[in-house]
Amino acid sequence: MSEIQIQDIIKKENFVYGKTKILTDNVMHYCPGCSHGVTHKLVAEVIEELDIQEKTIGVSPVGCSVLAYNYIDIDWQQAAHGRAPALATATKRLMPDHYVFTYQGDGDLASIGAAEILHACNRGENITVIFVNNAIYGMTGGQMAPTTLIGMPTATSPYGRQAALHGYPLKITELIAQLPGVAYVTRQSVHTPAAVRKAKKAIKKGFENQARKIGTSFIEIVSTCSSGWKISPVESNRWMEEHMFKFYPLGDLKDAEKDNEEDYRKFIE
Amino acid sequence: MGELKLMKGNEAIAEAAIHCGCDGYFGYPITPQSEIMETLMVEKPWETTGMVVLQAESEVASINMLYGGAACGKKVMTSSSSPGISLMLEGISYLAGAELPCLLVNVVRGGPGLGTIQPSQADYYQTTKGGGHGDYQLIALAPASVQEMYDFVDLGFELAFKYRNPAIILSDGVIGQMMEKVIVSDVKPRWTDAEIQKISGSWATTGKTKDRARHIATSLDLEAEKQEIHNHKLQAKYREIENKEVRFEEFQTKDAEYLLVAYGSSARICQKAVEICRSKGIKAGLLRPITVWPYPTKRVAELAHQVKGMLSVEMSAGQMVTDVRLAVSGKVPVSHFGRYGGVIPSPGEVVVALEKFINGGN
Amino acid sequence: MTEEIIIAGFGGQGVLSMGKILAYSGVMQNQEVSWMPSYGPEMRGGTANVTVIVSDERISSPIIHEFDTAIILNQQSLDKFEKTVKPGGLLLFDPNGITHPPKRNDIKVYVIEGAEEAARMGNPKTFNMIIMGAFLKLKPVIKTENVEKGLKKSLPERHHKLIPMNLDAVRVGMEKVKEFQV
Numbered sequence: 128m129s130e131i132q133i134q135d136i137i138k139k140e141n142f143v144y145g146k147t148k149i150l151t152d153n154v155m156h157y158c159p160g161c162s163h164g165v166t167h168k169l170v171a172e173v174i175e176e177l178d179i180q181e182k183t184i185g186v187s188p189v190g191c192s193v194l195a196y197n198y199i200d201i202d203w204q205q206a207a208h209g210r211a212p213a214l215a216t217a218t219k220r221l222m223p224d225h226y227v228f229t230y231q232g233d234g235d236l237a238s239i240g241a242a243e244i245l246h247a248c249n250r251g252e253n254i255t256v257i258f259v260n261n262a263i264y265g266m267t268g269g270q271m272a273p274t275t276l277i278g279m280p281t282a283t284s285p286y287g288r289q290a291a292l293h294g295y296p297l298k299i300t301e302l303i304a305q306l307p308g309v310a311y312v313t314r315q316s317v318h319t320p321a322a323v324r325k326a327k328k329a330i331k332k333g334f335e336n337q338a339r340k341i342g343t344s345f346i347e348i349v350s351t352c353s354s355g356w357k358i359s360p361v362e363s364n365r366w367m368e369e370h371m372f373k374f375y376p377l378g379d380l381k382d383a384e385k386d387n388e389e390d391y392r393k394f395i396e
Numbered sequence: 397m398g399e400l401k402l403m404k405g406n407e408a409i410a411e412a413a414i415h416c417g418c419d420g421y422f423g424y425p426i427t428p429q430s431e432i433m434e435t436l437m438v439e440k441p442w443e444t445t446g447m448v449v450l451q452a453e454s455e456v457a458s459i460n461m462l463y464g465g466a467a468c469g470k471k472v473m474t475s476s477s478s479p480g481i482s483l484m485l486e487g488i489s490y491l492a493g494a495e496l497p498c499l500l501v502n503v504v505r506g507g508p509g510l511g512t513i514q515p516s517q518a519d520y521y522q523t524t525k526g527g528g529h530g531d532y533q534l535i536a537l538a539p540a541s542v543q544e545m546y547d548f549v550d551l552g553f554e555l556a557f558k559y560r561n562p563a564i565i566l567s568d569g570v571i572g573q574m575m576e577k578v579i580v581s582d583v584k585p586r587w588t589d590a591e592i593q594k595i596s597g598s599w600a601t602t603g604k605t606k607d608r609a610r611h612i613a614t615s616l617d618l619e620a621e622k623q624e625i626h627n628h629k630l631q632a633k634y635r636e637i638e639n640k641e642v643r644f645e646e647f648q649t650k651d652a653e654y655l656l657v658a659y660g661s662s663a664r665i666c667q668k669a670v671e672i673c674r675s676k677g678i679k680a681g682l683l684r685p686i687t688v689w690p691y692p693t694k695r696v697a698e699l700a701h702q703v704k705g706m707l708s709v710e711m712s713a714g715q716m717v718t719d720v721r722l723a724v725s726g727k728v729p730v731s732h733f734g735r736y737g738g739v740i741p742s743p744g745e746v747v748v749a750l751e752k753f754i755n756g757g758n
Numbered sequence: 759m760t761e762e763i764i765i766a767g768f769g770g771q772g773v774l775s776m777g778k779i780l781a782y783s784g785v786m787q788n789q790e791v792s793w794m795p796s797y798g799p800e801m802r803g804g805t806a807n808v809t810v811i812v813s814d815e816r817i818s819s820p821i822i823h824e825f826d827t828a829i830i831l832n833q834q835s836l837d838k839f840e841k842t843v844k845p846g847g848l849l850l851f852d853p854n855g856i857t858h859p860p861k862r863n864d865i866k867v868y869v870i871e872g873a874e875e876a877a878r879m880g881n882p883k884t885f886n887m888i889i890m891g892a893f894l895k896l897k898p899v900i901k902t903e904n905v906e907k908g909l910k911k912s913l914p915e916r917h918h919k920l921i922p923m924n925l926d927a928v929r930v931g932m933e934k935v936k937e938f939q940v
Contacts, residue, residue: 183604201604203613207460207463207486213457213461216457217464218464220420220450221420221470221472222602246453402778427797574792574795574820575778575791575792576791576792577790661820665818665819667818669819743818743819
């Protein structure tokens with residue numbers, strides 16, 4: 128009996144998974160255990176599956192994902208801190224047949240860019256928003272974010288976030304879901320294979336909604352930041368499930384298709 | 397020749413935008429320039445030329461909408477007045493850093509702070525010396541008539557795309573609010589993506605096709621050495637603009653013994669002051685910078701060999717006078733006369749100031 | 759010929775639009791014009807004024823502090839602008855609400871009872887055209903046919919049916935203006 132050679136295994140019929148060619152070969156700068164890598168991959172896979180590489184413009188934020196343009200092989204605009212929805216607004220209005228998405232963290236979207244995201248969503252811009260919420264400022268070294276949980280220690284809330292001193296964590300996604308311009312709001316995570324599959328479905332739906340011109344699609348990805356949280360990647364996942372999901376429960380917050388949003392919008396018009 | 401119309405400076409900006417094939421206007425209301433967006437909303441150009449007009453939630457959003465639109469290679473513009481421009485400065489620095497062409501309009505009002513809604517020219521430093529962070533320059537055109545408000549929209553876009561750099565129309569409440577005759581040009585069609593590529597190269601984020609690498613509109617380079625190289629490139633571009641794009645106008649300078657230097661509405665007041673001076677036997681002349689950056693430094697330096705002194709007249713406490721002094725480099729006395737905080741000087745006041753300057757006052 | 763005019767009164771009296779019609783009429787007879795309003799807080803209920811210059815030559819400064827003619831429609835404006843009329847110049851005013859009439863004797867002073875005449879015509883909106891008629895009688899810088907053209911240009915088309923009434927008002931102003939003894 129001859130030994131099995133590696134070439135015998137790597138065959139087309141045995142192929143079960145491959146990296147989408149929409150992801151570049153650049154080595155990602157993200158820390159081990161970070162949710163950005165998986166989320167990038169999902170966005171790239173959706174772009175490939177929908178065959179919209181030539182029509183997609185990404186807007187990257189300021190924060191850890193500022194360099195997203197190094198990893199996803201599409202045209203990109205790098206925005207000033209918090210302003211990605213303003214860039215996306217103009218881009219989509221000037222090129223309405225293109226697919227436009229912003230990719231933003233919690234500091235970028237919910238703090239400095241709160242006005243821009245609220246108004247873009249309220250205008251019902253036909254864009255997709257990918258909102259990565261890890262409850263901390265990763266890039267600047269672990270400072271408190273608007274979404275930091277009560278009691279959670281960060282570099283600028285070293286004794287844990289206290290409402291009296293720092294204010295409350297902001298459920299921006301719940302706020303966004305109230306706006307009539309928004310078609311689809313969901314909260315997902317990417318910490319298990321099942322969660323990854325669900326998150327991908329949500330992102331895909333968010334992009335597909337652009338073709339249907341029904342308003343903004345907003346997808347929150349509740350994420351880990353083991354460097355900022357100062358625990359291991361495995362512990363981070365556990366901590367996220369125990370604490371983050373309690374305050375930021377996963378699932379759809381709004382789906383215009385299902386919720387008869389059209390009727391509501393007609394009513395307010 | 398186009399149609400002759402009587403219109404306000406602000407209305408002229410809006411009409412010119414539509415006529416020159418502008419793709420998008422994004423703005424936020426502020427006195428004394430709100431007629432620009434109001435006129436656009438009345439004209440509804442999205443039904444005719446396809447131009448997008450959007451009232452943004454703030455000046456911060458407006459300027460970042462410009463960044464998005466400019467990154468797509470589109471002819472996009474905004475307008476505001478002083479406090480609003482202050483809010484935009486971060487975005488302006490990003491646009492300059494990312495080398496994105498666009499047009500800004502500042503209908504200047506009195507400051508600092510909330511100041512007043514009356515005319516002023518106290519944003520000269522903000523416009524020509526940075527304002528935002530980093531080493532950058534804006535191509536700055538200073539109209540002195542409603543016709544120039546109209547013409548400089550097209551010219552501003554032309555220069556912005558030629559150099560891939562933001563251009564700004566530095567106007568003020570006088571020029572924005574006054575009405576004069578304007579010859580309106582025929583409507584130019586908006587550029588196609590292919591035409592934009594032909595004019596300024598392939599860089600816009602219009603969707604990555606198979607035959608090219610992805611386009612990224614960014615001002616970021618975390619490696620200092622690479623950022624320095626990018627800065628060298630910017631500086632080389634600025635030197636080229638300084639060599640090629642200086643514009644100015646002269647009035648009665650040929651035999652002038654004393655020179656008034658003024659831009660925008662102050663130049664109009666000074667023109668009258670020169671007429672009064674001449675009737676009194678004072679050989680006064682006027683140099684009007686049309687581009688306040690790049691500044692007509694060479695011409696000012698030449699005139700320093702001819703005249704006995706220069707008086708910079710501005711509706712500010714004395715900002716442009718520093719550029720006059722730099723150009724003159726001590727050859728002849730240079731002084732400043734201004735009213736500010738929203739007050740407009742009369743031609744008579746300018747004459748009195750010049751007489752005082754000639755007689756050895758300051 | 760250069761005519762430098764200040765028109766001043768209350769907001770709502772049609773000060774700015776009278777200036778605009780004057781300027782447009784100037785355009786219609788191929789003259790250079792400028793129209794520079796005071797703008798800002800005084801627009802909202804307080805005083806309003808506009809500087810109009812009509813000239814055969816290119817206009818240098820649209821901002822001037824001395825005028826050939828001051829058209830004055832309330833007391834505050836009289837107090838502010840009587841002194842800005844050039845010696846030998848013209849001051850035209852409506853006596854309605856004027857408690858301290860003009861005093862200068864180095865200028866020509868004329869009066870037009872615009873508010874009263876407008877009431878007599880049954881339309882207070884003709885007020886500013888009556889005033890303009892009075893001015894054009896004293897300083898015929900604009901021909902009447904060009905006033906009609908100016909009205910056509912400056913009024914939106916839906917208001918063109920009002921033009922004959924406005925021209926009647928101009929004629930009334932021309933008839934009723936009279937010299938005022940200081």
